[in-house]
Amino acid sequence: TQLLEQSPQFLSIQEGENLTVYCNSSSVFSSLQWYRQEPGEGPVLLVTVVTGGEVKKLKRLTFQFGDARKDSSLHITAAQPGDTGLYLCAGVSGSGYALNFGKGTSLLVTP
Amino acid sequence: NAGVTQTPKFRILKIGQSMTLQCAQDMNHNYMYWYRQDPGMGLKLIYYSVGAGITDKGEVPNGYNVSRSTTEDFPLRLELAAPSQTSVYFCASSYSEGREQYFGPGTRLTVT
Numbered sequence: 001t002q003l004l005e006q007s008p009q010f011l012s013i014q015e016g017e018n019l020t021v022y023c024n025s026s027s028v029f030s031s032l033q034w035y036r037q038e039p040g041e042g043p044v045l046l047v048t049v050v051t052g053g054e055v056k057k058l059k060r061l062t063f064q065f066g067d068a069r070k071d072s073s074l075h076i077t078a079a080q081p082g083d084t085g086l087y088l089c090a091g092v093s094g095s096g097y098a099l100n101f102g103k104g105t106s107l108l109v110t111p
Numbered sequence: 112n113a114g115v116t117q118t119p120k121f122r123i124l125k126i127g128q129s130m131t132l133q134c135a136q137d138m139n140h141n142y143m144y145w146y147r148q149d150p151g152m153g154l155k156l157i158y159y160s161v162g163a164g165i166t167d168k169g170e171v172p173n174g175y176n177v178s179r180s181t182t183e184d185f186p187l188r189l190e191l192a193a194p195s196q197t198s199v200y201f202c203a204s205s206y207s208e209g210r211e212q213y214f215g216p217g218t219r220l221t222v223t
Contacts, residue, residue, distance in 0.1 A: 009151070031209060042115075042201050042214025043154075088153065092209040098144065098169060099212060103153040 003027075004091055004102035012108045016078050021105040023089035024071040030092050032072045033099065034063055037086040079109045113137050117202050117215035124192040124222045132187040132218050134202030142205045143185040144169075144212065145177065147198040154201065160185055161208070192222045 005024045013019055023032070031050045035043035047056050049065035049072060056063045060083075062075040076083055086106050090099035118133045136143065141162045146154040156169030160179040174196060176188040185204075189196060199219050203212040 033211065040217070042203070042217055043212075044214070045211045048211065090154075098156050098159055099154075099209075101146075101154040103151060 004089055004100055006087075006089060006102035006105050008105060009103070010106050010108075012110070013079055015080055015109055015111050017109075018075070018077050019079060019107070020073055020075045021087055021107070022071070022073050023102055025091060026070065027091070028069050030069070032065055032069075032092070033090045034072070034074055035088040035090065037088060037104070039085075043086075043088055076107075079107075081109050081111055083107060084109050115202055115204055115213050115215035117200075117218050119218060120216070121219045122221070124189075124220065126192060126194065126222060128192050129188070129190050130192070130220075132189070132200055132202075132220075134185045134187065134215060135183050136185075136202075136204040136213070137183065138204060138206075138213065139182060140204035140206055140213075141182065142208060142210075143179065144203045144205075145175070145185070145187045146201045146203065147171065148201060148217075149198050157187065157200075189220075194222050196220065197222045 007022050033048045034046045037043040047063045052067045052069045054065045060077045064073050086104045088104045090101045115136045144159045145157040148154050155171045158177040160166045166177050199217050201217050202215045205212045
């Protein structure tokens with residue numbers, strides 16, 4: 001199993017602040033996905049990054065895939081309470097059948 | 112489209128009992144997966160299937176069994192439930208390998 005380390009594990013911020021969460025591995029992934037999971041629900045895909053150095057934006061969320069395709073970051077600008085949730089990164093290895101999930105970053109945004 | 116549905120939503124089992132967690136998808140996806148999620152531990156793959164009649168073990172298969180007789184359904188069977196199987200179970204499906212996975216709402220299982 002190729003390990004994905006996510007940091008920080010927990011993050012509590014106030015509305016309007018910016019934040020960055022990280023997803024790191026010693027392994028190369030063919031692609032990396034970011035999911036958000038709200039309490040009592042299953043994860044929902046936010047974005048997939050495929051190319052090393054790729055940057056994707058989803059409204060206030062900016063995702064970056066490392067040049068070597070071993071790491072990724074998620075930056076949220078002006079966080080809102082609706083951003084609260086568990087953010088999971090998941091990597092696709094060469095075999096491709098299953099996703100390797102990180103343990104997640106639990107984000108709480110308070111008004 | 113209902114997407115991925117799971118039943119039941121909650122269940123309490125006594126040690127040694129058995130049960131089946133149901134999962135169905137209406138997206139005609141060939142790939143289906145079962146994960147368990149424990150607090151602070153992320154998602155661990157239990158079993159997966161790449162099509163009807165084809166299943167394979169994931170990272171944590173012990174104590175579980177699966178079958179895939181149709182494209183739509185992928186039930187997970189727990190035999191002789193143990194406290195270590197207390198967890199939230201998620202079923203997911205995808206169009207193909209490595210593509211976006213669609214998750215069900217989960218089943219919260221407690222074994223006492």
